[in-house]
Amino acid sequence: MDLANKVAIVTGAASGIGKSTADLFARNGAQILEIDIKFEPIRSGSLHASSTSPIRFHADLKSTYDVQNAIKLVQQKYGRLDIVVNCAGIEMPGNVIELSEESFDQVMQTNVKTVFLVCKYAIPVILESSKNGSIINISSDLGIQPIPNTDAYAASKGAIISLTKALSKNWAKQGLRVNCIAPGPIDTPLLHRFQNDDVLNFVKTTLIPAGRIGTPDEVANLALFLASDKSSFINGAVLTVNGGLLG
Numbered sequence: 040m041d042l043a044n045k046v047a048i049v050t051g052a053a054s055g056i057g058k059s060t061a062d063l064f065a066r067n068g069a070q071i072l073e074i075d076i077k078f079e080p081i082r083s084g085s086l087h088a089s090s091t092s093p094i095r096f097h098a099d100l101k102s103t104y105d106v107q108n109a110i111k112l113v114q115q116k117y118g119r120l121d122i123v124v125n126c127a128g129i130e131m132p133g134n135v136i137e138l139s140e141e142s143f144d145q146v147m148q149t150n151v152k153t154v155f156l157v158c159k160y161a162i163p164v165i166l167e168s169s170k171n172g173s174i175i176n177i178s179s180d181l182g183i184q185p186i187p188n189t190d191a192y193a194a195s196k197g198a199i200i201s202l203t204k205a206l207s208k209n210w211a212k213q214g215l216r217v218n219c220i221a222p223g224p225i226d227t228p229l230l231h232r233f234q235n236d237d238v239l240n241f242v243k244t245t246l247i248p249a250g251r252i253g254t255p256d257e258v259a260n261l262a263l264f265l266a267s268d269k270s271s272f273i274n275g276a277v278l279t280v281n282g283g284l285l286g
């Protein structure tokens with residue numbers, strides 16, 4: 040049980056990589072606040088009644104108010120925070136000529152500002168309550184090596200990498216590590232909204248030496264390692280999970 044006695048927040052936990060990560064963390068002993076805009080809002084009364092982990096919390100992480108409420112809930116329910124996985128995100132195909140200004144703002148707000156807000160309010164709680172904090176931000180291979188017509192998404196995922204590296208320098212002496220996972224194509228609803236089957240077949244057969252796309256569990260396994268104390272000297276790293284994707 041790598042995460043016994045640890046408390047984790049996993050964002051984007053209703054689907055795909057976030058869901059697999061939250062499930063794996065729970066199987067490894069963590070108490071978890073799962074956050075997603077897709078979860079049903081819960082009335083404050085029933086929130087007090089539910090003490091079992093995981094707690095599923097509805098929040099739009101673009102909202103400061105929602106993020107603050109989520110962090111308050113962790114403090115009330117568990118009294119500590121050790122791990123945050125920032126996984127919530129949206130896809131956004133298109134090049135700068137095609138993309139509207141609103142679409143660009145939407146992807147930057149959802150993919151980057153949410154990470155800023157969660158870190159802003161979670162980090163003080165981690166520093167206060169944990170000697171071995173770990174934050175894991177989910178970027179993308181497209182933040183390292185963009186493909187055509189992914190301009191806004193690639194920019195947002197590149198920003199997550201830089202934000203991760205900057206954060207990793209701030210509180211290392213207090214035991215807080217911040218790392219980034221950059222997945223390649225992973226079999227989730229987001230991937231199938233982003234790329235059609237013809238593109239995916241081409242990617243699988245010509246660009247990925249493993250000859251297949253990845254599973255959410257294969258990303259979750261790395262998140263578990265980064266969340267656990269077994270990765271205690273890994274900080275500021277950007278690790279790909281992509282079957283050897285050719286650049």
Ligand SMILES: NC(=O)c1ccc[n+]([C@@H]2O[C@H](COP(=O)([O-])OP(=O)(O)OC[C@H]3O[C@@H](n4cnc5c(N)ncnc54)[C@H](O)[C@@H]3O)[C@@H](O)[C@H]2O)c1
Pocket residue numbers: 050051052053054055056057074075076077098099100101126127128129130149153177178179180221222223224225226227228229230
């Ligand atoms: N699937 C891939 O191929 C792939 C590759 C590289 C990176 N990623 C990244 O991995 C992360 C997870 O993606 P996935 O493939 O599991 O997608 P997914 O669509 O299955 O899950 C994303 C979740 O984020 C939630 N979310 C979105 N905006 C939110 C908001 N404002 N507040 C709260 N929750 C919100 C969604 O409701 C959804 O449940 C994303 O950041 C994505 O960019 C995915």
